[in-house]
Amino acid sequence: MKHMNMRKLLIMILLCVSTFFTNAQTNKIEIGIIDTIKSKILNEKRSVWxxxxxxxxLQNKYPVIYLLDGDWHFISVVGMIQQMSYINGNAIFPEMIIVGIPIKDRFRDLTPTCDSLISKTSGGYNNFISFISKELIPYIDSNYPTAPYKLLIGHSLGGLTVMNTLMKFPDMFNSYVAIDPSMWWDNQISLKEVKIFYQLKSSKIKDCF
Structure with missing residues (x-):
């Protein structure tokens, strides 16, 4: 029953996030903080929202949403969670911590292979996901009261990153939400891998929407 409730929750997140991405507002409001992490893996400073x-x-434990392209979608996803969580008397979503990850170079960070015809910097997914797993997640866990439930959400190239993370590191997150993922990348290489992955892992697949 608990698993079914979580699946319903994830379906609602997918539907609502898709709507909010489509109708994202540009008005600036203060709904969080901007922090900076000095990444040794990426050899640069990265901001997180x-x-x-x-x-x-501090006595409570909160699930965490890790949101790719956080500078684009942060306000929309925060508004969705606020509107549909316990804070407004609803019980659709639990209250959550949201970590928005702005992307400096989307082709570099969000693509698994290099396609120099599109971008000479492409293909840096492995370093980027190492930054998330080895630096960002431990930083959040050490500074905030996090529950052991994590979601990764991404759209377009961010959705491609979600799918690649599910296939390569399925235990890194509990659930994955890939919205209109760019499976066309590099002659659909990831799409081919996804088909094989689902055939081999169908009985053990994580929640992915």
Whole structure:
């Protein structure tokens, strides 16, 4: 029953996030903080946008959404969670911490292979996901009261990153939401891998939407 409820939750997240991505607002409001991490893996400083629930309490533990292209979608996803969580008397979503990850170079960070005809910097997915797993997630876990439930959400090239992470590191996150993933990349190489992955892992597949 608990697993079914979580699947319903993820379906709702997918539907709502898709709607909010389509109708994202550009008005600036203060709903979180911007922090900076000095990444040894990427050899650069990376900013992250962090939202804490309005009823934030250090005694509670919160699931965490890791949101790719956070500078584009942060306000929309925070608004969705606020509107549909306990803070507004709803029980559709639990209160969550949201970590928005702005992307400096989308082709570099979000693509698994190099296609120099599109971008000479492409193909840096492995370093980027190592930054998330070895630096960002431990940083968030050490500075915030996080529950052991993590979601990765991405759109377009971000969705491609979600799918590649599911295939290569299925235990890194509990659930994966890939919205209109760019499976066309590099002659659909990831799409071919996904088909094989689902055939081999169909009985053990993680929640992916």
């Amino acid at each position: 962090i939202y804490k629930p309005e009823n934030f309490n």
